[in-house]
Amino acid sequence: MKIRLMLVPLLAMSLLAASCKQPTDVTLPVEAPKATETSYSQALKKFGRLTREFRVGTLRVQTTQVQDETGSSQATGAEIPFDITKMIMSSINGIGGSIIFIPYDPVYIKNQAALNFTTLEGKTKPDIVLNGGITEFDRSIESGSSGIDFGGTFGAGKNSPSVDMGKQDRDSVSSITIDLNITDIETMAMVPRVQAVNTMKVFKAASDLDLGFSIFGASFGYKSSIKKIQGRHAAVRVLVELSVLETLGKYLNLPYWKCVDQGAKADPVVIENIRDQYIEANQQSRVRMIQNLLYVYGFRSLRASGNLDAETVTGIKAVSAAYGFPAATLDENFYEQLFLNAPVLGAKSKVQGSAAAIAPGMTLDGATPGGASVVGRAPSQSAQPGLPLNVEIKTDKAVYKQGEKIRITVKGNKDFYGKIVYLTADGQTVQLLPNGMRSLDFFKGGRTYTVPEDSDGFSLDVAPPYGAERIMLYASESPLPAVKTRSLGEGAGGMLNLEGGQQALTKLSRGIKVSQAAPSKPVATESREAAPPMKPQQAPGASASVLERAIAITTKAK
Incomplete structure (x- = not known):
């Protein structure tokens, strides 16, 4: 009996000692910073490579402010981000290849110009603008729960130990949708059917495990709550990257789905x-x-x-x-x-x-090289058949100093064939396009072309002699007659000199009507290489009007 009485105070002292707070040495996990990548981050980089493999010209992209259009970001305490513009900017800028992102910040540019840090001239102009927003956020559209309870007493008597256990599992599903569209910067009209409307379901699961023990009537408890949530902000980033990939892929008509999976279904x-x-x-x-x-x-x-x-x-x-x-x-x-x-x-x-x-001389069934017929439906008429051909040619400024680079942009209201010729101050006549580096002579209507393009192997650098010079464009809906040329030699970037000088240019319009236009006012503009042409061809030399455009520029020493 004495032994049993002695055990009671010893047990009480043990419980008291256990309840004393001991210093806790907390070790926090250390993790180095790492790049944030989603399932589609690598797909965007592959898309940039795809633009190079298909030799796509430079596409300059801008985005407006893209926000949560549902109001849920404020009502739910920012469960989803309010502004996803920065995510879109990072996604576009991470593509590379032929895609260039143009930030939209007119206030910053204006303030920089006011401080004389820069000027408003020569700024790169976008070709297209991405716009859209978070259009749907539905919380807990699906939910469910399950649980189990267990309890029991071991032994008999008032102070017998007992244990109770309860386990509760709950899960819910939310839905987030993002819409993205593309607007053409020149027409300010949305490009038909070039859009992305993607939805992601976000799963939330919670498991609460409650354990309760009772020893001699004194209870202590241990509670663990574990949540595995696919972060909604991370889900929005995944949607943004997927939507950017889809919209730009549709706009450029590229097999963008191969960037995700070579076996993916075609769009x-x-x-x-x-x-x-x-x-x-x-x-x-x-x-x-x-x-x-x-x-x-x-x-x-x-x-x-x-x-x-x-x-x-x-x-x-x-x-x-x-x-x-x-x-x-x-x-x-x-x-x-x-x-x-x-x-x-x-x-x-x-x-x-x-x-x-491959053995030369192989021919298609029933065809001979140069004379085979490419079968298909009848070609459609021009996009604006009732309007005469009108072509704009511009430069980024009117006066150039030694060492500066000249950039020319060309845009027509309908498909046309064209040649660009440079008349230098000392009387040389140089054919800029087509040339040995770039054979382009067909221009798609409604698209803006840049000469030279970023991907071209030449540039137009101002060098002596200086003075008044002109850039000429000859455009027609029919292929222009060939003009005899000779190479300017190595280091000339494929440029060709017209034999016969300015008199040779008359051959371009011989026997057809020539429409003379006043020199165009230089305007800063940028663009990209157009998609493959679709203009029905007429035979060279056929009766058609040839449009002549001229830009007067001045070159001088520094």
């Missing part, structure tokens, strides 16, 4: 666009579109001339045999397969060897 909007583009193109333009894709298949020496020459025919035959789709009729179905099977982003081409390794 029907892009497929419809490239089919319509091919259908509405004339024969020469269709061949040019095929040649551009053959370049992606590995035929690097093939130039987009628009002529169904022997090299193009061998390339078509080799790709058709390697990938197993027919090429006897080069219609829109053939072009779709050529587009869908293009080996991009490191995918190895199934074509063995290069075009040079």
Whole structure:
């Protein structure tokens, strides 16, 4: 009995000692900063590479302020972000390749100009603007719970130990939707069907585990609450990156879905666009579109001339045999397969060897090089058939100093063929476009072209002699007659000198009407290379008006 009485105070002292607060040494986990990446961060970088593989010209993108349009960000205590503009900016700027982001901050630029830190001239102008917002946020659209309780007493008597246990699981699903659209900066009209409306479901799960013990009537408890929540802000970033990838991919008509997964399902909007583009193109333009894709298949020496020459025919035959789709009729179905099977982003081409390794002289079934017919539906008329051709040519300023670079922009209201010629102060006549580095002579209506483009292998640097000079543009809805030229030599960036000087220019308009226009006022503008042309071709020298445009500039020493 004495032993039992002695155990009672010893047990009480033990419980008292256990209840005393001991100093706690807390060790916090240390984690180094790391880059924030989502499921689509790498896909955006691959998209930048894709623009290079398809030789897309520079596309300059801007965004307006994109916010939460539901009001939930304020009503729920910022469960979702109110402004996602910065996320969109980071997504676009992280693409690289041919995509350049142009920030929208007119107040900052104006203040910098007021401080004479910069001027308002020469600023890069965007081609398109992204706009949209968070349009849906539905909380707990699905929810459920389950639980289990357990309790019991061990032994008999008033002070017998007992244990109670309760476990409760709950989960809920929320939905977030983002809309993004593209507006053309020149027309301020939204581009039809180029949009992204994506929804993500965010799952929230909670598990509460309650344990209660009773020893001799004195209870202590341990409670653990574990939550695994896919952060809503992180979910919004994923949606932003996916939506940026989709909208720009649709705008450029690129197989952007391959940036996510090589086996992903193709976007029907892009497929419809490239089919319509091919259908509405004339024969020469269709061949040019095929040649551009053959370049992606590995035929690097093939130039987009628009002529169904022997090299193009061998390339078509080799790709058709390697990938197993027919090429006897080069219609829109053939072009779709050529587009869908293009080996991009490191995918190895199934074509063995290069075009040079394929036996020359191979022809398509029933066709001969240079004379094959590219079958398809009848080409459509020009976008503005009732209006005469009107073309604008501009420079970023009127006076240039030694060492400065000249940038020229060209835009027509309808498809046209054109040549750009530079008349120097000492009387030389230099053909700027087309040249040995850039063979472009067809311009798509409604698109703005820059000469030189960022991706070109030449630049226009001001050098002596100085004085009054002119930049001439000759434009027509028919291909312009060829003019005899000679190279200016190495280091001239592929520039060509017109033999015969200014008198040779009369050949461009011989036997046809010439419309003279006053020199255009220089205006700062930037743009990108257009998509493959779709203007029905007329024979060179056919009766059609030739539009002549001129810009007067002045060059001088520093």
